[in-house]
Amino acid sequence: xxxxxxxxxxxxxxxxxxxxxxxxxxxxxxxxxxxxxxxxxxxxxxxxxxxxxxxxxxxxxxxxxxxxxxxxxxxxxxxxxxxxxxxxxxxxxxxxxxxxxxxxxxxxxxxxxxxxxxxxxxxxxxxxxxxxxxxxxxxxxxxxxxxxxxxxxxxxxxxxxxxxxxxxxxxxxxxxxxxxxxxxxxxxxxxxxxxxxxxxxxxxxxxxxxxxxxxxxxxxxxxxxxxxxxxxxxxxxxxxxxxxxxxxxxxxxxxxxxxxxxxxxxxxxxxxxxxxxxxxxxxxxxxxxxxxx
Ligand SMILES: [Zn+2]
Numbered sequence: 001x002x003x004x005x006x007x008x009x010x011x012x013x014x015x016x017x018x019x020x021x022x023x024x025x026x027x028x029x030x031x032x033x034x035x036x037x038x039x040x041x042x043x044x045x046x047x048x049x050x051x052x053x054x055x056x057x058x059x060x061x062x063x064x065x066x067x068x069x070x071x072x073x074x075x076x077x078x079x080x081x082x083x084x085x086x087x088x089x090x091x092x093x094x095x096x097x098x099x100x101x102x103x104x105x106x107x108x109x110x111x112x113x114x115x116x117x118x119x120x121x122x123x124x125x126x127x128x129x130x131x132x133x134x135x136x137x138x139x140x141x142x143x144x145x146x147x148x149x150x151x152x153x154x155x156x157x158x159x160x161x162x163x164x165x166x167x168x169x170x171x172x173x174x175x176x177x178x179x180x181x182x183x184x185x186x187x188x189x190x191x192x193x194x195x196x197x198x199x200x201x202x203x204x205x206x207x208x209x210x211x212x213x214x215x216x217x218x219x220x221x222x223x224x225x226x227x228x229x230x231x232x233x234x235x236x237x238x239x240x241x242x243x244x245x246x247x248x249x250x251x252x253x254x255x256x257x258x259x260x261x262x263x264x265x266x267x268x269x270x271x272x273x274x275x276x277x278x279x280x281x282x283x284x285x286x287x288x289x290x291x292x293x
Contacts, residue, residue, distance in 0.1 A: 002280060002281070003123055003280055003281050004085075004123065004124040004280035005119040005120055005121070005122065005123060005124060006035045006036075006087045006088060006119075006120040006122050006123065006124050006125075007084075007085045007086050007087055007088070007117050007118065007119060007120065007124070008032045008033050008034075008037075008086060008087070008088045008089055008117075008118050008120060009030060009031075009032050009086065009089060009112060009115045009116065009117065009118060010032065010115055010116035010117065010118045011032065011115050011116065012029060012030065012031055012032070012115070013029065013030040013111050013112065013114075013115045014027065014028070014029050014030075015027075015028045015029075015030075015099055015101070015107070015108070015111060016028070016099065017099025017100060017101050018099060018100065018203040018208075019072065019073065019095060019096065019097025019098070019099065019100065019202075019203050020061070020073055020097070020100035020103070020185070020201060020203050020204055020208060020209070021060065021061060021072055021073060021097060021199075021200045021201055021202060021203065021204075022072065022095065022096050022097045022202060022203065023202030023203035024095040024096060024097060024203070025095065026093055026094060026095035026097060026098070026099050027093070027094050027095075028091065028092070028093050028098060028099055029091070029092045029093075030089055030090070030091050030092075030111075030112075030115075031089065031090040031091075031092070032088075032089070032118060033088035033089050033090050034088060034120070035087075035088060035120040035121065035122035036088070036122065037088040037089075037090070038050070038051075038087070038088060038245060039078070039081060039086070039087070039088070039089055039091070039242075039245075040089070040090050040091065041064060041071045041074065041091050041092075041093065042090055042091065042092040042093070043069040043070065043071055043092075043093055043096075044069055046066055046067050046069040047066075047090075048064050048065065048066040048069065048070075048071060049245075050064065050074065050078060050242070050243060050245070051243060051244075051245050052243040052244065052263055052266040052267050052270060053267075053270075054066050055243055055263045055266075055267075056070070057070075057072065058258070058259040058260035058263055059198075059200065059259075059260075060187075060195065060200055060201070060259070061073040061074075061075065061259065062074055062075045062078075062236075062239070062240055062243075062259045062262075062263065070096055071093055071096065071097065071098060072096055072097040072098070073097050073098045073100065074098055074239070075235075075236050075239030075240055075259065076098070076100075076101075076103075076104065076105040076108065076185075076235065076236075076239060077091070077098050077105070077108050077239070078238075078239035078240070078242045078243065079105045079180070079181070079235050079236070079238045079239035079242070080105040080108030080109045080112060080181065080239075081108075081112075081242065082238055082239065082241075082242045082247060083105070083109055083177045083180075083181055083238075084109060084112045084113065084117060085117070085124075085247075086112065086117070087124060087125075087246075088120065100185070100203060100204075100208045100209075101208065102184060102207070102208055103184035103185040103186075103208040103209045103210070104181060104182050104183055104184045104185070104232070104235070105180075105181040105182075105235055105239075106181045106182050109181050123279045123280055123281065124279070124280045125246050125277050125278065125279060125280075126246050126247050126248070126249050126277070126278055126279075126280065126283060127244050127245070127246040127247070127248050127249065127269070127275040127276075127277055128146075128249040128250070128275055128276050128277075128278050128283060129144050129145065129146045129147070129248065129249065129250030129251075129269070129274060129275050130146060130274060130275055130276050131146065131274050132144065132145050132146070133265065133268055133269055133272065133274045135261055135264045135265045135268055137260070137261050137264075139255075139256065140254075140255060140256040140257050140258070140261055141254075141255050141256075141257070141261075142252065142253070142254045142255070142257045142261055142262070142265040143252075143253050144248075144250050144251070144252045144253075144265065144269065144274070145250060145251045146250055146251075147249070147250050147251035148249075149171070149172065149249065150170075150171065150172055150247070150248060150249050150250065150251075151169060151170070151171045151250075151251045151252070152169065152170045152171075152234065152237060152238060152241070152248075152252045153167055153168070153169040153170075153234075153252065153253045153254065154167065154168055154230055154233045154234035154237055154254050154257075155167045155230075155253065155254065155255045155256070156229065156230040156233055156256065157255070157256055160188075160212065160214075160215060161215040162212065162215055162217065162223070162229065163212075163229045163230065166227050166230045167230065168180075168227060168230045168231050168234050169234075170234055170238060179225065179231055180231050180234055180235045180238065181235065182224055182225075182231075183224065183225065183228045183229075183231035183232040183234075183235055184208070184209060184210050184224065184228060184232060185208070185209050185210070185232055186209055186210035186211070186212060186228070186229050186232060187201065187204070187209055187210075187211060187212070188211070188212045188213070189211055189212065189213040189218065190213075192204070192211070206218060206219045206220075210223065210228065210229070233254075233257075233258075236258075236259065236262070237252070237254050237257065237262055240259060240262035240263060240266065241262065241265075241266060243263065243266050244266050244269060244270070244275070246277060248275070249278075249283060250275075252265075
């Protein structure tokens with residue numbers, strides 16, 4: 001049996017940046033935690049656990065809130081924590097949003113690796129899907145099925161030539177994880193005015209997002225991968241799935257899903273008790289493939 005330990009960071013991490021939607025300057029600090037503390041955001045002394053029950057906003061990002069305190073755009077950091085296998089951490093912010101950095105998760109991953117990963121005494125827990133769950137919204141859907149290992153697929157279908165009709169799958173391989181972590185958020189120039197009018201994307205620029213004008217990429221450096229947009233949608237899905245509180249073991253397939261549908265899927269897993277929480281040694285098929293960083 002392969003025993004995987006719970007993880008935290010070895011030392012404090014500090015990251016400064018701006019919020020994509022709020023445009024606010026933000027200083028983010030991450031602190032080591034004990035086994036079973038879980039992932040927690042801290043805003044003005046209020047601890048907001050990274051669970052779907054605190055997810056309250058889904059428009060172009062995922063927002064967590066509790067007692068009037070909120071933290072927006074948690075998904076890229078959540079994906080970085082998932083990829084580095086961090087189960088326990090406190091993340092304190094002095095503004096309403098996580099810094100967007102370059103629009104991907106790679107800088108969070110690098111900072112965590114730089115600080116070092118600490119293995120705790122206690123064994124790691126997983127959420128193992130025990131039956132099929134489907135959520136739908138118009139033509140979009142997410143389906144989760146029991147599977148001996150984790151396979152997460154995003155299928156994008158847009159009338160845009162670059163995004164087009166593409167799929168990408170994460171299956172706990174190191175190369176998948178590195179590719180996905182590097183994929184930046186994106187938007188369409190046509191959407192920018194709508195976003196700004198609705199008080200969103202105030203901090204958005206070509207430094208932290210890929211911007212499309214029709215079928216063209218406005219960023220001078222172009223795309224990091226031909227399929228960077230679908231990889232980013234997968235990154236968002238992985239980050240949102242981690243709001244289950246444990247890494248998921250199952251086969252998840254999203255067709256055109258966004259933050260709202262991701263959160264409904266996670267909420268349905270919880271409400272319908274569609275998973276069992278198991279220790280790593282109870283899942284013999286894991287063979288250590290759940291941790292790649
Ligand atoms: Zn995103």
